[in-house]
Amino acid sequence: MAATVLDPARHHAVLFDMDGVITDTASVHAAAWARLFDEYLAHLPPRAGEDHRPFSREDYTRHVDGKPRMAGVVDFLASRGITLPLGRPGDQHGQATAHGLAALKDHYFGQELDSAGVRVFDDAVALVRALRQAHVPTAVVSASRNCAQVLRRAGIGDLFDARVDGVLAEARGLAGKPDPATFLEAARLLDVDPAFAVVVEDSEAGVRAARTGGFALAIGVDRTGEPQRLRQVGADVVVDTLRAVSAAEPRGGPRPLSTVPGAGVHWDEIAPRLLPGRPVLAFDFDGTLAPIAETPAEAILPASTREVLAALSRRCPVAVLSGRDLDDVRRHVGLDRLWYAGSHGFEIAGPGGEHFAHASARTALPALDEAEARLASRLSDVAGVVLERKRFALAVHYRQVPDFAVAHVLDEVRAVTPSSITLTHGRLVAELLPAVAWDKGRALRWLLERLDPTGMARPVVLYAGDDLTDEDALRVVAATGVGIVVRSTEHGDRDTWAHYAVDDPGSLGVLLTRVASLMHTTGGDHDRGTRLHDRGRH
Numbered sequence: 001m002a003a004t005v006l007d008p009a010r011h012h013a014v015l016f017d018m019d020g021v022i023t024d025t026a027s028v029h030a031a032a033w034a035r036l037f038d039e040y041l042a043h044l045p046p047r048a049g050e051d052h053r054p055f056s057r058e059d060y061t062r063h064v065d066g067k068p069r070m071a072g073v074v075d076f077l078a079s080r081g082i083t084l085p086l087g088r089p090g091d092q093h094g095q096a097t098a099h100g101l102a103a104l105k106d107h108y109f110g111q112e113l114d115s116a117g118v119r120v121f122d123d124a125v126a127l128v129r130a131l132r133q134a135h136v137p138t139a140v141v142s143a144s145r146n147c148a149q150v151l152r153r154a155g156i157g158d159l160f161d162a163r164v165d166g167v168l169a170e171a172r173g174l175a176g177k178p179d180p181a182t183f184l185e186a187a188r189l190l191d192v193d194p195a196f197a198v199v200v201e202d203s204e205a206g207v208r209a210a211r212t213g214g215f216a217l218a219i220g221v222d223r224t225g226e227p228q229r230l231r232q233v234g235a236d237v238v239v240d241t242l243r244a245v246s247a248a249e250p251r252g253g254p255r256p257l258s259t260v261p262g263a264g265v266h267w268d269e270i271a272p273r274l275l276p277g278r279p280v281l282a283f284d285f286d287g288t289l290a291p292i293a294e295t296p297a298e299a300i301l302p303a304s305t306r307e308v309l310a311a312l313s314r315r316c317p318v319a320v321l322s323g324r325d326l327d328d329v330r331r332h333v334g335l336d337r338l339w340y341a342g343s344h345g346f347e348i349a350g351p352g353g354e355h356f357a358h359a360s361a362r363t364a365l366p367a368l369d370e371a372e373a374r375l376a377s378r379l380s381d382v383a384g385v386v387l388e389r390k391r392f393a394l395a396v397h398y399r400q401v402p403d404f405a406v407a408h409v410l411d412e413v414r415a416v417t418p419s420s421i422t423l424t425h426g427r428l429v430a431e432l433l434p435a436v437a438w439d440k441g442r443a444l445r446w447l448l449e450r451l452d453p454t455g456m457a458r459p460v461v462l463y464a465g466d467d468l469t470d471e472d473a474l475r476v477v478a479a480t481g482v483g484i485v486v487r488s489t490e491h492g493d494r495d496t497w498a499h500y501a502v503d504d505p506g507s508l509g510v511l512l513t514r515v516a517s518l519m520h521t522t523g524g525d526h527d528r529g530t531r532l533h534d535r536g537r538h
């Protein structure tokens with residue numbers, strides 16, 4: 001069986017069904033359902049039009065598997081021509097209502113679980129751990145109201161980043177599989193676009209949900225020897241073990257900056273990775289494209305770099321992802337065809353008028369305003385401090401602050417930072433950012449989604465950056481792209497995800513000239529320009 005490789009650059013999250021995929025509880029459920037319906041069908045004399053044959057394996061997969069408990073009861077009884085009053089939640093398991101039967105099924109499930117225990121599928125757990133290693137978030141999505149309990153009993157209560165189970169689904173009014181609502185909710189909780197999320201399912205209802213939800217990939221897990229049942233309902237691939245699915249291994253990093261090989265001497269490795277692919281080039285600004293200056297206002301993009309960026313932007317999408325304010329970085333670069341991200345990716349603008357501003361981050365703006373006002377007053381007597389307000393961030397520069405006063409500056413910054421704000425550190429700068437799950441890596445993924453809405457173009461992404469916030473983006477390209485770090489000394493011999501290094505922005509400019517001439521001599525992707533597809537999603 002050909003291996004399926006999940007690529008963190010294209011597969012931003014993986015959503016797993018539980019019963020039958022993660023835990024060997026599908027068989028426990030199947031046994032409980034069989035006991036319930038066999039007893040029920042045998043006990044009642046059939047009325048006209050009713051079919052009281054014993055509950056079969058096919059009944060399980062067609063009417064019950066993967067669905068919320070009540071939907072399973074109702075759908076199965078309907079398939080046998082049996083009508084029963086619905087009753088109400090809380091009906092006890094002796095009552096002749098659908099809710100009563102659902103309660104009895106749960107009772108039997110508990111008994112089966114007590115006697116059989118919970119066995120986990122090691123292949124699934126290994127895959128979840130490998131994804132975690134590759135920084136791909138995961139969720140468990142199960143119709144089961146017993147999901148949390150089952151995971152806990154299996155000793156994997158903390159395995160997933162998010163859980164959408166029968167209890168949450170009911171609380172939020174989410175329809176069960178085959179409706180995609182629970183998977184979509186999981187994608188929302190993980191903050192990923194379904195078009196870039198993968199679903200792993202063993203039930204027909206779950207595979208159907210993945211298809212109608214517009215997910216990137218539906219992986220069917222068939223441990224029963226009937227793979228065609230999942231293929232028929234739309235699984236992209238069906239495996240009999242999740243050992244056939246792997247997370248793309250990051251090439252290189254993280255490793256100490258001093259050990260990263262030079263990009264110049266490894267050009268013979270970089271060139272074939274970029275072409276004949278569909279390159280997307282993304283860069284940090286300060287310290288990467290432009291040399292570090294004493295103050296933010298003094299930073300200048302070298303004319304030769306601007307020229308080569310302009311040439312590259314006629315061949316492929318080019319983006320600048322900066323910690324600066326969006327308008328500020330756009331002004332400093334001064335080119336029209338580029339994508340720009342400001343405030344470390346919280347705000348993004350495209351050459352065709354596209355615009356994104358992180359919605360949840362807006363709520364942190366009053367806290368940033370207040371921190372800015374307090375710091376302006378508390379640091380007014382410290383020479384050399386530069387406060388730089390960006391729409392979604394506040395930078396406190398201390399490059400020009402005398403050494404003896406730096407600790408005081410940082411103490412004051414910590415003192416005014418509320419819990420809605422995250423404090424990060426860059427090159428002689430402290431940065432206050434909204435405390436939401438967003439960074440340059442996520443911004444880069446957002447951009448890749450816009451450039452490649454179908455996920456079919458599979459661009460090779462080159463990212464270059466010098467600072468700590470660039471590591472989130474370098475991690476995104478670690479498996480399948482080209483990551484370049486511009487060396488710096490402010491954080492010592494820190495770790496980086498980059499594959500190659502250059503010594504300074506000037507050397508990066510030289511490397512970009514080689515990329516431009518490579519694209520020119522090979523023909524590159526003429527006029528692909530600002531996007532990978534003509535019909536981009538806007």
Ligand SMILES: O=P(O)(O)OC[C@H]1O[C@H](O[C@H]2O[C@H](CO)[C@@H](O)[C@H](O)[C@H]2O)[C@H](O)[C@@H](O)[C@@H]1O
Nearest residue numbers: 285286292293294295296299322323324427429
């Ligand atoms: O993500 P970047 O584009 O690299 O932006 C990171 C920060 O860069 C700027 O500050 C840095 O560069 C200044 C000018 O060279 C330098 O004076 C300062 O010490 C550096 O930290 C920018 O001013 C910040 O807003 C960015 O967050």
